[in-house]
Amino acid sequence: MxxxxxxxxxxxxxxxxxxxxxxxxxxxxxxxxxLAIMGCMAFLHxxxxxxxxxxxxxxxxxxEDVAALAKGAIR
Amino acid sequence: MARAAFTDVRIAGIAAVVPKEEVRLAEEVARLGGxxxxxxxxxxxxGIDRRRVAxxxxxxxxxxxxxxxxxxxxxxxxxxxxxxxxxxxxxPDHILPATACILQDALGLSRDCAALDVNQGCSGxxxxxxxxxxxxxxxxxxxxxxxxxxxxxxxxDPENRVVAPVFGDCGTATLVERAQGAPAAWFDLGTDGSxxxxxxxxxxxxxxxxxxxxxxxxxxxxxVFDPAGVPWRPNRLHMDAGAVxxxxxxxxxxxxxxxxxxxxMTPADVHHLVLHQANRQIMxxxxxxxxxxxxxxxxxxxxxxxNQGAASIPCxxxxxxxxxxxxxxxxxxxxxxxxxLSWASAILTMEGARxxxxxxxxxxxxxxxxxEELARWxxxxxxxxxxxxxDDTSLRGMPRDGMPSPDAGTAVKACGRAAGPIPTDDExxxx
Numbered sequence: 001m002x003x004x005x006x007x008x009x010x011x012x013x014x015x016x017x018x019x020x021x022x023x024x025x026x027x028x029x030x031x032x033x034x035l036a037i038m039g040c041m042a043f044l045h046x047x048x049x050x051x052x053x054x055x056x057x058x059x060x061x062x063x064e065d066v067a068a069l070a071k072g073a074i075r
Numbered sequence: 076m077a078r079a080a081f082t083d084v085r086i087a088g089i090a091a092v093v094p095k096e097e098v099r100l101a102e103e104v105a106r107l108g109g110x111x112x113x114x115x116x117x118x119x120x121x122g123i124d125r126r127r128v129a130x131x132x133x134x135x136x137x138x139x140x141x142x143x144x145x146x147x148x149x150x151x152x153x154x155x156x157x158x159x160x161x162x163x164x165x166x167p168d169h170i171l172p173a174t175a176c177i178l179q180d181a182l183g184l185s186r187d188c189a190a191l192d193v194n195q196g197c198s199g200x201x202x203x204x205x206x207x208x209x210x211x212x213x214x215x216x217x218x219x220x221x222x223x224x225x226x227x228x229x230x231x232d233p234e235n236r237v238v239a240p241v242f243g244d245c246g247t248a249t250l251v252e253r254a255q256g257a258p259a260a261w262f263d264l265g266t267d268g269s270x271x272x273x274x275x276x277x278x279x280x281x282x283x284x285x286x287x288x289x290x291x292x293x294x295x296x297x298x299v300f301d302p303a304g305v306p307w308r309p310n311r312l313h314m315d316a317g318a319v320x321x322x323x324x325x326x327x328x329x330x331x332x333x334x335x336x337x338x339x340m341t342p343a344d345v346h347h348l349v350l351h352q353a354n355r356q357i358m359x360x361x362x363x364x365x366x367x368x369x370x371x372x373x374x375x376x377x378x379x380x381x382n383q384g385a386a387s388i389p390c391x392x393x394x395x396x397x398x399x400x401x402x403x404x405x406x407x408x409x410x411x412x413x414x415x416l417s418w419a420s421a422i423l424t425m426e427g428a429r430x431x432x433x434x435x436x437x438x439x440x441x442x443x444x445x446x447e448e449l450a451r452w453x454x455x456x457x458x459x460x461x462x463x464x465x466d467d468t469s470l471r472g473m474p475r476d477g478m479p480s481p482d483a484g485t486a487v488k489a490c491g492r493a494a495g496p497i498p499t500d501d502e503x504x505x506x
Contacts (some may be wrong), residue, residue: 057317
């Protein structure tokens with residue numbers, strides 16, 4: 001999966017209409033809340049078999065950090 | 076390991092009662108931040124739409140009482156046919172006694188009926204079934220009335236946008252009875268108390284008791300804001316949504332698969348997966364990971380009534396599957412998960428059970444608001460109309476403030492020394 005495809009997935013699971021770029025700070029994305037994190041956890045598990053603990057998401061700063069959770073599966 | 080299989084026990088019927096007061100998410104926008112897009116998003120992702128909220132003075136016990144009366148009427152079961160009453164929930168009428176004791180009297184059940192409360196939340200219905208099936212299977216109680224009700228809306232801060240738009244109130248009644256030839260039922264239960272703080276009302280119990288001065292009470296009630304700006308109160312529900320979700324996804328699908336394996340079944344052998352109606356996102360993810368299509372996993376009850384805590388599974392059975400279950404035998408997998416942290420799943424085949432349509436609560440007598448209830452209780456303590464029966468001699472010699480009179484005090488001490496039966500007043504010479 002490339003980064004643009006992942007950003008589209010992320011926008012859908014967040015239900016965000018606005019743009020989303022890799023360098024955006026997560027604190028500037030109002031839709032990045034517990035519902036979005038739950039959706040993201042389910043997506044990473046469903047697509048890549050990755051179990052990312054919820055606590056990891058609290059230390060992320062940018063959208064790119066979220067993609068990096070997939071450990072190279074998103075380029 | 077809490078894994079069990081029972082035979083010769085059946086669910087005879089289920090009834091559910093909800094408050095008639097409906098709150099729609101769209102109407103709560105202002106209180107929850109005033110962002111309409113946010114509301115639409117909640118509706119799309121989590122399936123949140125509307126919920127039922129009991130007015131002050133209507134308790135889970137009230138809803139359960141009406142559900143029980145309805146069920147006993149439908150099944151034509153008299154009060155003296157109930158051997159045990161279990162009340163499961165998180166919002167009892169009082170600190171003590173057990174709500175089940177009050178309901179025994181309110182329902183006109185026999186004095187030979189055992190009655191107890193079980194403090195469990197979203198896994199509570201399956202826990203209650205497990206207890207009821209156990210009692211009936213060994214004939215410790217041949218007919219068990221399982222009353223499962225929750226009133227989470229009274230236990231949360233209405234301005235907390237994480238929990239306020241999610242929860243609804245409901246009371247249910249399920250009759251479990253011994254029935255020769257009833258098909259097998261399998262149960263799998265578990266606990267992880269290391270996550271107790273993920274869903275907790277911290278203040279008000281023995282650890283942080285209710286203070287006895289209004290000034291000290293402030294710290295229990297006043298809001299504390301978390302780093303995201305969400306207000307919480309120590310004496311109201313606190314939830315770490317992400318941690319609960321992580322626990323759910325790490326535990327529940329695997330336990331469902333393990334239960335299927337122990338019953339020698341696959342998802343294809345089960346007509347419906349009936350999950351605790353937590354929210355759409357959680358239910359959809361569990362169903363997918365456990366191998367069930369969404370078409371066989373009812374989720375509409377959440378959108379219609381909200382997350383009803385312990386009562387959500389029986390309400391979903393009545394709401395989404397009542398007609399389906401009347402058509403013939405159906406094998407169901409029920410699974411509840413949440414506060415504790417705790418989980419419980421069951422596979423059972425329902426045959427000939429009556430799952431009545433969900434009905435609105437009908438107050439048979441004027442609702443007594445909590446303030447009025449408090450005033451009545453204060454008046455009672457102060458000596459207003461005695462409620463003890465005229466033939467009740469147990470308070471003889473006791474003045475109304477509850478302290479023994481000097482004479483009675485002597486009698487109590489004398490009784491303490493007596494080795495034989497406690498003497499009665501008629502026997503005189505107790506000293």
